[in-house]
Amino acid sequence: MDQKKLGTLALIVATAASLAACSGGNGNNGSGSSASSSESAGSGSPSASASASETASSSPAADKTPVTFTYFNANSQVPDIDSNKTEIGKALEDQTGVNFKMQFPVGDVNTKIGTMIASGDYPDVLAPDTAIDKILDAKAFIPLEDLIDQYGPNIKRVYEPYYNLMKQADGHIYFLPFSPVVGDYIPNPTIDQGAFFIQRRVLKEFNYPKIKTLDEYFDLIKKYNDAHKDDKLTGFTSLTYDWRTMGIFNPPMHLAGYPNDGDVIVDMQTHAADVYSNDDVTKRWLKKLNEVNNEGLYDQSSFVNNYDQYLAKISSGKVLGFFDYGWQADQAIQNIKKSGNDDLDYMPLPIVFDQNTKDQYLDPPSFVDNRGVGITTSAKDPVRIIQFFDNMLKEENQVMIQWGFKGETYEVNDKGRYYRTPEEIEMLKDNAKQQSIGFTYFNYSWPMYGGGSTLSDGNSFNAGRQPEVAQASFTEGDKLILSKYGVQTFSELFAKPDDRPWYPAWSISIEQGSPAEIFQQKSKDVKLKYFPKLVLAKPDQFDAIWNEYLDAFNKLDVKGFEDTLTKSIADKIAKVTGGSSGN
Numbered sequence: 285m286d287q288k289k290l291g292t293l294a295l296i297v298a299t300a301a302s303l304a305a306c307s308g309g310n311g312n313n314g315s316g317s318s319a320s321s322s323e324s325a326g327s328g329s330p331s332a333s334a335s336a337s338e339t340a341s342s343s344p345a346a347d348k349t350p351v352t353f354t355y356f357n358a359n360s361q362v363p364d365i366d367s368n369k370t371e372i373g374k375a376l377e378d379q380t381g382v383n384f385k386m387q388f389p390v391g392d393v394n395t396k397i398g399t400m401i402a403s404g405d406y407p408d409v410l411a412p413d414t415a416i417d418k419i420l421d422a423k424a425f426i427p428l429e430d431l432i433d434q435y436g437p438n439i440k441r442v443y444e445p446y447y448n449l450m451k452q453a454d455g456h457i458y459f460l461p462f463s464p465v466v467g468d469y470i471p472n473p474t475i476d477q478g479a480f481f482i483q484r485r486v487l488k489e490f491n492y493p494k495i496k497t498l499d500e501y502f503d504l505i506k507k508y509n510d511a512h513k514d515d516k517l518t519g520f521t522s523l524t525y526d527w528r529t530m531g532i533f534n535p536p537m538h539l540a541g542y543p544n545d546g547d548v549i550v551d552m553q554t555h556a557a558d559v560y561s562n563d564d565v566t567k568r569w570l571k572k573l574n575e576v577n578n579e580g581l582y583d584q585s586s587f588v589n590n591y592d593q594y595l596a597k598i599s600s601g602k603v604l605g606f607f608d609y610g611w612q613a614d615q616a617i618q619n620i621k622k623s624g625n626d627d628l629d630y631m632p633l634p635i636v637f638d639q640n641t642k643d644q645y646l647d648p649p650s651f652v653d654n655r656g657v658g659i660t661t662s663a664k665d666p667v668r669i670i671q672f673f674d675n676m677l678k679e680e681n682q683v684m685i686q687w688g689f690k691g692e693t694y695e696v697n698d699k700g701r702y703y704r705t706p707e708e709i710e711m712l713k714d715n716a717k718q719q720s721i722g723f724t725y726f727n728y729s730w731p732m733y734g735g736g737s738t739l740s741d742g743n744s745f746n747a748g749r750q751p752e753v754a755q756a757s758f759t760e761g762d763k764l765i766l767s768k769y770g771v772q773t774f775s776e777l778f779a780k781p782d783d784r785p786w787y788p789a790w791s792i793s794i795e796q797g798s799p800a801e802i803f804q805q806k807s808k809d810v811k812l813k814y815f816p817k818l819v820l821a822k823p824d825q826f827d828a829i830w831n832e833y834l835d836a837f838n839k840l841d842v843k844g845f846e847d848t849l850t851k852s853i854a855d856k857i858a859k860v861t862g863g864s865s866g867n
Contacts, residue, residue, distance in 0.1 A: 346435075346671045348381035353669060354407035355384040356400075358393045358415060359655075359729045362719070372685055372722030379681075382672045384409070386725060400424070406660035409669060411729040414527070416459065416654060417796050425458035425658035431670040432457075438677035439670070439731060442466055448859040449653045459658035460673065460731045461651070466745065467738035469649050473754040473773035476610040478530075478538050478645050479632030483604050484765055487631060492768040498539055498569075501635050502576055505604045509581060518603045519581025520573075523594045523612075524812065531608045532573075532586070532815060536565040541641040543648065543781060544609075546790025547804065548849050552782065555857065557789065557849035561811060562837045567830055568637065573819045574826050587816040595619075601628035618713075626761030634778045648781035649736065651860075652791040657729060673731045679740060682733055685726045687747050693721065694747065702743045703752040785860045786853040794848075803845040810836050 352366070367373030367384040377383050387407065389396050397415040400406050401422045412419045419425060432439045439460070443450065446464050450457045480501055486508045487493065495501055505519050523531045534544060537560055542549045548557040549565075560566055576582045589597065597603055598616035601623065606613070610632065620629050634643035659666050675681060687694045687702060693712065694704050704712075711717055718724045737745035744750040748757075754773060758766070771777055794801045814833040821829050 346380060346675070347668060348379075350377075350381045350383070351665065351668060352383045352385060353409060353664070354387065355409040355411075356387045356389075356396075356407040357411045357729045358389050358397065358413040359411055360388050360724075361390075362388055362724055364388060365719075365725065367722075367725065370720060370722030370725055371689065372726045375684060376672070376676065376681070380668075380672050380675050382668060394418075404662075406662040408660060408663040408665075409657060410660050411655075411657040413655065416656065417793060419658070420452065420458060421796050424660050426661055426663070426666060427456040427458060428460070428659065428670070429457050431659075431666060435667060435670050436674040438674045442677050442731070442733065446651055446653070449651055449856070459656035461653050461656040462728060462730075462732055463650070463652045463655075463734040465649065465651075465734040465737050467740070469736045470738055470744050470746070470749045471646065471736065471775060472749055473751065473775050474610070474748070475632040475645075475774050475778070476614075477647055478534065478544055478607070478609050479778075480535075480607050480635040481605060481613065481630040481632050483627070484629050484631050484761065485627035486604055487765070487768075488627065492765070494769070495633065496636060496639060498572055498635055498637055501605065501633070502572065502581070506579060506581060508604060516602070518583045518597065519579075520576055520605045521583035521594070521597055521603050522573075522586040522606065523589065523591065523608065524587055524815070525590045525594065528591055528612065529808065529812070530612070531606070533561070533811060535607050536560055536563070536569045538607075538643070538645055539569060539635065539637045539641075540565045541636055541644055543644045543646070543784070543787065544790065545788055547807070548789055548846065550784070550786065550789055550853060552784075555786065555850065555853050557846050557853060559807075559842050559846055561807060562834055562842065565637070570815065570818045570830075571826060574821060574823060577819050578823055582819065584820060587819075601625065621759065622713075626759065626764075629759075629761060631765055632774055632777075643779045644781055646775060646778050646781045648784045648787050650784075650787040650791075651734075652788065654791045654793045657731065677731055677733075682745060683739065685722075685730075685732070686745055688721055688723065700741055700743070701752060702747070702750055704747070704756060706756065709753075709757055786856045789849060789853055792849065792852045792856065798848075799841055800845050800848045803841055806840050807837065807845075810840070 355367075364385070364387050367386055368377045373383070393413060394415055397412055397418055400410075401418060401424065406424055410419065410424070432443075442464050443460060446461070447457065450459075450461065452458060480498075482501065482505065486504055489508055489511070490504060493500075493504065495504060502520070509517050509519050523529075530544075537543075537545065537549050540549065540560075545557075547559060547561070549560045550557055573582060577584065583597070583603070585593075585597075595613075595616040598606065598613060599619035601620060610617075617630060634645045636643050659669050663669060676685065690696060693708055694702050695708075696702055712723075715724070733745045735746045736749065739745055747753050766772060766774070769777060794804065810833070814829065814836065817829050818826060818833065
């Protein structure tokens, strides 16, 4: 369900790259893709034309005395650093006098956040990722609206259209999400979200067939594997480690023609939420995996591998197919690209159950309002911090944070269009270079434009969504396979998303300790217990185990969870559209 663990993407992709099943959204400074799934059509996106240069005059003069604050970012696992040790951070310090000791989790995030709450000792700034509800319950964030009114003209410009979605039950705004769209919305030209990935050599061997259904997908994998028995290939692998269970939990809704709404499928007419884990679509998915396993094509270590082992397996070039979200598999895909063997690279496909099903893998414009960054009750100087945030949201700084520095990481042609040279694209494949510039540390988990935003001059806010950058980032192998399928970008193979004003349902806040939260955890436990049994069983045992699974799952309060989500979806639609939920 979580789709926003995006912090250290390699950022150069043709087939990958934004918060989250439940975690999502990331701007991307690589050469070709964005990791964000957190963009919004919201309640009217703000204009990019009012840059901070124009609005800053209405804010009191900022103190530029050197100061260092602490910032814990639970969204990423990268080396701790002082922000002024990066080019972007140093430039921001020169403008404001503010430096941050940036800290990232080692080990379990919830344990770290729990320790903070128990002690009452917090960093000055905190992006708690999936633990944000715990931080809110602990009243660890300070309200921001008065600070924004006094010191945040650019924050107001960017976020005010979304205030209704940002307010908590008590009417206060405690954190700034990462997903407000500014200007016109630009879709991603590559696939950073869900898809069934298949190795290009499989498609190549059979003359690039057009496949749409799950049966066709696995038939092709079996046909290739049967022809290459001596290669000891893995037909299909999955991941079920920690919170990263989306690869086996989520496919049923996508195969049925729905986008990632997390634990539920939402009816387009009634907007009613339906838990699908006990539905026929999930049975059909697991039965297919059972069939694949009994043909010797399924990776049985899928249920015990950790994330690193999963990435290593895909990076090996021995895996013919997998379902995942581009941002989660990106590191492995980049490793394949670095090998230079295009046959081992992957093609993302919008696979569905039936020929007449319209796929909905691409995220519609959305506003993820349950992930963000806030100022804590331990903050030494909230005014300086909010002024720093406001300064970040000047358009010229948003350009720097996402594009970098003119002449170093991007260029501008005589028509004012931003682009990257082949040399710059190649340079940005180096993670160490991205860290030294500051892309790794600043392009997500701060107050920011949503990834689908446009700048006041019409350029894409996100470098990976700029057509000139996306096209220049494609390898010769990318261009070849795109030509074989008659498209210019990978996203053209996928259906355009239908409008869903509530999207994504996974971003709806669930109260800690509530029946809905208890259902989420217990249903996950039941699935993790029975899904391996169902996939690895003998075919004649499947139905009996499925019935046993249903008995266990249906003892949970499924209807209560559906009712809670249905009401919350109606409430969110009302906030977005300005109407009444009627509930």
